[in-house]
Structures are given as structure tokens and as C-alpha cells.
Amino acid sequence: QEPIAITQNGKPTGASSSSSASLQPPSKVASKPPRNYHRSEGAEKFERKTQRHHESKGKFPSNTHNETKHNAPNPSIQLVKRRDALLPGRKSLPIWPHAESIRSALRKNNVLVLTGETGSGKSTQVPQFLTSEPWCTKCIAITQPRRVAAISLARRVAEEMGSLMGNQSPAAKVGYSVRFDNASGPNTRVKFLTEGMLLQEMLRDANLEQYSAIVVDEVHERSVNVDLILGFLKELVARGMGKRKHPLKVVIMSATADVDALVNFFDQNADSNTGSSANSADNSAATEPVDSKSVSKCFVEGRQYPVKMTYLPNPTQDWVESALKLIFQIHYKEPLPGDILVFLTGQDTIESLEKLVNDYAEGMDKDVPKLLALPLFAALPQHAQQRIFEPTPNRTRKVILATNIAETSVTVPGVRFVIDCGKSKIKQFRNRLGLESLLVKPISKSAAIQRKGRAGREAPGQCYRLYTEEGYAEMEERTTPEILRCDLSHAILTMKARGIDDVLSFPFLDRPPREALEKALLQLLHLGALTDTGSITESGSRIAKLPLTPTLGRVLVEAVEQDCLGDAIDIVSALSVENIFLNLVTEERKEEAEEARRELFRREGDHMTLLVTVQQYAEEHADRKLWCQKHFVSHRAMQNVMNIRKQLHEQCKRLGLSVSEERPPPSDAHTKAILHCLLKGFISNTARLMPDSSYRTLMGNQTVSIHPSSVIFGRKTEGIVFTEFVFTGKAWARGVSAVQLDWITEVVESIM
Numbered sequence: 001q002e003p004i005a006i007t008q009n010g011k012p013t014g015a016s017s018s019s020s021a022s023l024q025p026p027s028k029v030a031s032k033p034p035r036n037y038h039r040s041e042g043a044e045k046f047e048r049k050t051q052r053h054h055e056s057k058g059k060f061p062s063n064t065h066n067e068t069k070h071n072a073p074n075p076s077i078q079l080v081k082r083r084d085a086l087l088p089g090r091k092s093l094p095i096w097p098h099a100e101s102i103r104s105a106l107r108k109n110n111v112l113v114l115t116g117e118t119g120s121g122k123s124t125q126v127p128q129f130l131t132s133e134p135w136c137t138k139c140i141a142i143t144q145p146r147r148v149a150a151i152s153l154a155r156r157v158a159e160e161m162g163s164l165m166g167n168q169s170p171a172a173k174v175g176y177s178v179r180f181d182n183a184s185g186p187n188t189r190v191k192f193l194t195e196g197m198l199l200q201e202m203l204r205d206a207n208l209e210q211y212s213a214i215v216v217d218e219v220h221e222r223s224v225n226v227d228l229i230l231g232f233l234k235e236l237v238a239r240g241m242g243k244r245k246h247p248l249k250v251v252i253m254s255a256t257a258d259v260d261a262l263v264n265f266f267d268q269n270a271d272s273n274t275g276s277s278a279n280s281a282d283n284s285a286a287t288e289p290v291d292s293k294s295v296s297k298c299f300v301e302g303r304q305y306p307v308k309m310t311y312l313p314n315p316t317q318d319w320v321e322s323a324l325k326l327i328f329q330i331h332y333k334e335p336l337p338g339d340i341l342v343f344l345t346g347q348d349t350i351e352s353l354e355k356l357v358n359d360y361a362e363g364m365d366k367d368v369p370k371l372l373a374l375p376l377f378a379a380l381p382q383h384a385q386q387r388i389f390e391p392t393p394n395r396t397r398k399v400i401l402a403t404n405i406a407e408t409s410v411t412v413p414g415v416r417f418v419i420d421c422g423k424s425k426i427k428q429f430r431n432r433l434g435l436e437s438l439l440v441k442p443i444s445k446s447a448a449i450q451r452k453g454r455a456g457r458e459a460p461g462q463c464y465r466l467y468t469e470e471g472y473a474e475m476e477e478r479t480t481p482e483i484l485r486c487d488l489s490h491a492i493l494t495m496k497a498r499g500i501d502d503v504l505s506f507p508f509l510d511r512p513p514r515e516a517l518e519k520a521l522l523q524l525l526h527l528g529a530l531t532d533t534g535s536i537t538e539s540g541s542r543i544a545k546l547p548l549t550p551t552l553g554r555v556l557v558e559a560v561e562q563d564c565l566g567d568a569i570d571i572v573s574a575l576s577v578e579n580i581f582l583n584l585v586t587e588e589r590k591e592e593a594e595e596a597r598r599e600l601f602r603r604e605g606d607h608m609t610l611l612v613t614v615q616q617y618a619e620e621h622a623d624r625k626l627w628c629q630k631h632f633v634s635h636r637a638m639q640n641v642m643n644i645r646k647q648l649h650e651q652c653k654r655l656g657l658s659v660s661e662e663r664p665p666p667s668d669a670h671t672k673a674i675l676h677c678l679l680k681g682f683i684s685n686t687a688r689l690m691p692d693s694s695y696r697t698l699m700g701n702q703t704v705s706i707h708p709s710s711v712i713f714g715r716k717t718e719g720i721v722f723t724e725f726v727f728t729g730k731a732w733a734r735g736v737s738a739v740q741l742d743w744i745t746e747v748v749e750s751i752m
């Protein structure tokens with residue numbers, strides 16, 4: 001099928017307009033919607049405007065499953081109907097006219113670098129353009145930095161192809177594979193998978209024999225995993241595809257125009273040529289032989305409506321309050337449709353704002369349209385994430401409260417208003433201390449531009465920046481790639497497990513500092529994952545195959561020795577979600593929660609508390625939701641924990657790590673065994689009590705304080721082990737257990 005050219009004329013494109021209109025700083029939050037929001041001029045306008053729903057635009061034809069029982073739908077007819085209904089929308093995507101040049105570029109070269117703005121159709125359309133190519137006899141993999149994106153894209157592409165999902169039918173053509181969830185089948189031709197999952201597959205099959213093409217999406221995000229994938233693929237391409245029987249096509253996709261670095265990275269002629277030897281994809285070359293050394297490139301122009309910008313006149317620290325005020329201001333003033341997308345820093349701020357929006361929305365007059373607050377962050381369970389993509393109900397405005405996940409990775413339809421707090425939580429490794437911490441930091445200009453762009457996807461929009469224009473000017477141009485600022489032990493263990501001995505000469509797109517590489521090698525040595533000479537040990541191989549960080553993986557491997565694997569899995573599962581305890585805003589609620597949670601708290605610290613919480617929840621069969629409410633525990637997080645727990649049990653079984661059915665009764669010896677496993681994984685995160693009552697880390701000599709969220713906050717104990725290091729003005733240890741100094745010494749001696 002040939003693509004049909006679309007008319008993009010008449011659609012506004014390009015630059016956004018900037019307004020000098022300023023945003024007033026928020027006044028104190030009242031318990032009802034702020035008075036001035038009530039019955040504003042805008043509220044009346046709601047009544048007069050006819051609501052134009054997305055559905056009426058044909059973007060989301062009504063659900064295919066809502067027919068009556070008397071007229072039972074034939075699923076395949078329904079799938080075909082839905083596929084056909086989506087086709088016109090696909091044809092109007094900016095990428096559609098490029099289909100043939102993309103195909104011909106890949107007939108000519110094995111590697112294509114494709115850039116195009118978010119929403120131009122790269123992720124959904126490129127795999128579909130390629131399935132009918134003669135070289136495409138196997139599956140196409142499309143990697144995503146985040147699981148939400150992998151799952152939602154797979155769902156969307158399945159619909160567009162008129163297919164079920166890989167786990168629904170063996171005949172299904174589309175599937176996905178993310179950590180702790182695989183929905184692909186024997187006939188899957190298009191598979192969305194997280195970068196981590198592709199790396200795991202590479203450990204089993206270095207030549208990626210099951211694929212005809214690997215599409216690496218969202219490369220601009222520059223996660224550590226994507227950099228590893230690029231390095232592995234470069235080697236595979238350079239080696240003439242190893243022992244592969246069929247050629248492997250590689251498509252590198254990015255939303256930013258930083259093409260040349262990528263082209264040069266893959267171009268094997270680059271060293272001998274002065275300029276880039278890349279070919280333009282527009283030169284159709286279907287009959288030419290494959291030039292395996294060069295790289296094609298293709299640029300897809302975006303489609304962007306103007307976005308009006310508003311800055312704060314003065315900087316604020318309280319984004320939650322500012323965002324809350326703005327949400328209601330927009331809701332009362334602006335007609336429907338037009339959803340609001342708010343960029344926040346993480347689950348904690350998102351959940352606080354979600355609650356505030358819901359509380360205030362309850363107090364709105366009946367004649368004001370409803371507000372539907374929807375959180376969106378990586379750790380959110382799948383069904384909750386899916387709600388973002390459902391059509392907005394009648395007379396309702398969606399408010400999506402998201403992390404930077406919604407920047408480029410997930411396209412939320414219907415958004416006209418963006419509120420950007422200007423910050424994001426990022427991982428930062430401190431080489432000197434050997435600790436990785438989560439920091440809330442200003443985003444880069446390029447991230448701010450992406451966020452703004454989300455408002456102008458479907459119509460002209462507005463972006464409210466919760467920072468000043470000067471604040472914007474001070475932002476860095478680009479976000480530093482993760483590989484230059486993160487703990488590299490996971491990356492190095494993955495390389496070692498894949499047989500790369502000399503990690504220092506691995507082809508990195510951006511070479512991490514030698515010091516960081518050496519630090520990571522040392523860390524792996526301490527974990528017993530590598531030998532003195534740098535080769536991978538048996539436990540190292542097991543750790544590499546677990547979908548966990550090497551530290552958490554080490555905890556599980558040690559737990560087998562200590563015969564407490566079941567308990568260790570419970571703790572590790574709870575540590576794998578952001579926070580199982582609800583974050584409470586007011587002091588009064590905090591006290592109430594402390595009282596309610598008392599029976600879960602353990603004097604040994606947060607890890608044993610997590611264990612008790614997971615076990616009590618698992619044993620609760622009557623009403624788990626109610627149990628969570630009573631104990632101020634997040635039901636959403638606990639559902640996630642149970643899913644991870646189940647998957648980890650399966651993974652361990654597959655690796656031959658047996659979990660005994662019988663759990664020993666609680667005893668000091670058993671607790672010591674569990675904490676010993678934690679120490680084996682987190683020996684770098686141990687600290688001792690100093691005479692001045694501070695804690696000082698044993699490796700790195702850094703002063704840390706026990707985080708107020710810890711159950712042993714305020715207690716003095718000779719030693720602590722912690723699973724998270726947070727730096728917010730002060731260095732905090734979060735997730736803390738009390739340990740004896742001689743336990744720490746015992747572990748240190750065993751590794752030195």
C-alpha cells in the first residue's frame with residue numbers, strides 16, 4: 001500500500017508566540033476553590049459553549065466492546081472496523097508522506113537515523129511501514145525508555161493493525177515486553193519493549209537473531225540503557241552482523257535534531273571521510289546493493305500550533321500550590337475541550353496535588369464542568385496509566401499530573417494547557433562518595449521546550465511556566481546524558497555478562513569519565529559480581545539476569561545462602577516502587593497516620609517494616625483496599641508490589657534460586673540474616689554513629705542524617721544501612737535499618 005500524500009497546508013506550524021502577560025503568585029490555599037475563581041466570567045462561558053469532544057473528531061471512535069449481548073460482536077470484524085476508522089488519522093500524520101523514503105533508505109543501508117518532533121508518528125508508524133519489506137521476515141523490536149510508553153504504544157499499534165495483543169491470541173501480530181510483564185506471542189511481528197528488556201534479550205542472544213530490525217526510539221533521552229544499546233548495535237553492525245543469517249536493520253529515532261553525532265557514530269566511513277558520508281533518505285535506491293558501511297538520515301518536519309507563553313513574575317518554591325491555583329484559574333476561564341497537563345517532579349508531589357485538586361473540585365458549583373485528575377508516573381499500575389488515553393467524559397476537563405514521562409515519551413491527546421514546574425527528579429552519582437542520589441533539579445531548555453510543545457499538538461495552546469523568564473535563560477541547553485552522571489555498575493555488569501572484557505574501550509556515544517567506570521568496577525568487585533581480574537563471577541551472572549540493580553540483585557543472591565529469599569523478595573519488591581506509605585500533607589494527618597501504622601513499624605528499621613507491611617497485606621483476604629486506608633498505605637503501590645513480588649518469584653525459579661515455602665518464625669537470628677543480605681548489597685551505604693551524634697558513611701566519610709520519613713528517625717544506633725541517598729540541601733539516608741558495627745565489619749572483611 002502506497003502512502004497517500006496529505007495536505008499539511010493551512011495548518012499553522014512553527015514558532016510559538018510569547019506573551020508578556022504574567023502570572024500572579026498564588027495566594028494562600030483556601031479549603032474551597034479560591035473565591036475569585038467562583039462564577040467568573042469564564043464559568044458562564046462554559047454554559048454557552050457547545051462541548052466539542054475528541055470523540056466527535058473521530059480521534060477515538062467509541063469503544064468496540066460496548067455492544068449488547070443480543071448482538072454479540074464478532075471480534076475480528078470489530079478489530080477491522082477500528083483499524084479502518086484509525087487509518088485517516090494515520091494518513092494525516094507528518095511521517096506518512098515519508099514512508100517510501102524510509103523504506104528505500106533501509107533497502108540501501110542497514111542503518112537509518114530518523115528525526116522528527118514528538119507526535120509526528122515515528123513510534124507508531126515506522127514499524128508498520130517496515131513489516132511488509134522483503135528483508136523483514138522476522139519481528140521488529142522498538143525500544144522505549146519507559147514501560148508506560150511501551151505498553152500504550154503496543155496497544156495503539158495493535159488497534160491500528162487490527163490485531164489483538166500478543167498475550168490475547170497466538171495469532172496476534174503486536175506485543176510488548178516490559179520488566180515484570182510480557183505480552184508477546186509466537187507470531188508477534190511488532191514488539192515494543194523497554195530498553196532494559198532488549199539488553200536482557202541481548203544477554204541471551206547476542207546477535208538478536210529473532211529480529212529483522214531494531215528501532216531505537218527516544219534516543220534524545222539518552223538513558224544509560226540506550227547508550228549501551230547503541231554501543232552494542234554499533235559493534236553488531238561493524239562486525240558485519242556477527243554470525244547472523246539475515247541482515248539486521250537498525251533505525252535510530254530522536255525527537256531532537258542532534259543527528260550528526262548519531263550518524264557519525266554508526267557511519268563506518270566516518271573515520272576516513274572528512275564530512276559525513278550519510279545518504280539522504282530521499283534518494284530512492286531500491287535497486288542498488290546494500291551499502292553496509294553508510295548511514296541514511298531522514299528528517300520529518302513537525303506540526304506545531306502556536307503556544308502562548310506565560311512566566312511567573314517572581315520565582316516560587318511552592319509549585320504545588322501555584323499549579324493548583326492555575327488549574328482552577330484555567331478551568332473557570334477557558335472553554336472546553338482543553339485538557340491540562342501539569343509537569344511535576346515525582347509521585348509524591350503528584351499525589352499531593354491530585355488530592356488537593358479532588359478536594360477543591362468537590363466544592364465547585366454544580367453548573368461548572370467536572371475536573372478529572374489523573375496521575376501519570378512510571379510506577380503507576382498499568383490500568384491506572386491507561387486511563388490517560390481514554391476519552392474525556394462529557395462536560396469534564398482532564399488534568400493530567402505527570403512526571404517528565406509526558407515530555408516526549410507518552411503523547412496525551414486533548415491537551416491545550418501545560419503547566420511546567422521547571423524541575424525534574426534526576427539521578428546523580430557522586431563519584432567521591434560512591435553514592436547515587438535522587439535530586440530535584442532545574443530541567444534543561446530543551447526539556448522546557450518539549451513540555452511547552454505538548455500544548456500545541458492539536459490546536460493553539462498555552463504554557464504556564466512556574467518560573468521566571470530569567471530562570472529559563474539560566475537553564476542549561478540540554479540535559480546531560482545519564483551515562484555522564486549515573487552509577488555505571490549496572491551498565492558494566494551488563495557488558496561483562498555479554499562478554500565485553502575491556503569496558504574502557506567500549507564504543508560510547510559519550511564516554512563516561514574514567515573515574516566513574518573505575519568506581520563501578522570496584523563496586524561490582526565489592527558485590528562479588530566480578531573477580532579481582534575483572535571477569536564475571538557466577539553470582540555476577542545471576543545478578544545480571546535479574547531485572548534489578550546489581551545492589552538489589554546481590555541482596556537476593558545472598559538471601560539464597562541465608563535461606564530467607566522469600567522475605568528478601570518481599571523487601572526488594574517494596575523497594576522497587578517509589579513509596580508504599582501515603583505522603584501526608586498536614587501535621588494532623590501525619591500524626592493520625594503514625595498511630596495507624598504503629599502495628600507495622602519495626603524497631604529494626606524501615607526494611608523490616610516494609611516486610612511486615614507486605615506480609616500483612618498479602619495475608620489480608622477480606623478487603624485489601626480498606627486495609628490500606630486504615631493503615632495509610634497506598635493501595636496503588638501495594639498492587640504494584642504484589643505484581644513485582646510474583647514476577648521476582650518466577651524469575652528466581654527460572655534462575656534456579658529456590659524459595660522455600662515455609663517461612664521461619666520471626667526471631668533475632670532471622671532478622672539478622674535478612675539485614676546481613678541487605679549489607680551484602682548495600683555495603684557502600686553504611687554509616688556509623690559519631691560522638692557528635694551525626695552519622696558518617698564508612699566508605700566516603702560523608703555525613704548523613706536519617707530521613708524524617710524513616711521509622712528510626714531520631715533514634716541513635718551504632719550503625720545504619722540505607723537503601724537510598726537523597727540530597728536536598730542536606731544529605732539524607734532514606735530506607736534505613738539499624739545494624740551492629742560488627743555485622744558491617746564482617747561483610748567488609750568478606751569482600752576485601
Ligand code: CDP
Binds near residue numbers: 093120125152
Ligand atoms: O513517536 P512520535 O512522538 O513521533 O509519534 P507517535 O507516538 O507515533 O504518535 C502519533 C500519533 O498517535 C499521535 O497523534 C498520538 O496521539 C497517537 N497515539 C495515540 O493515540 N495513542 C498512543 N498510545 C500513542 C500514540
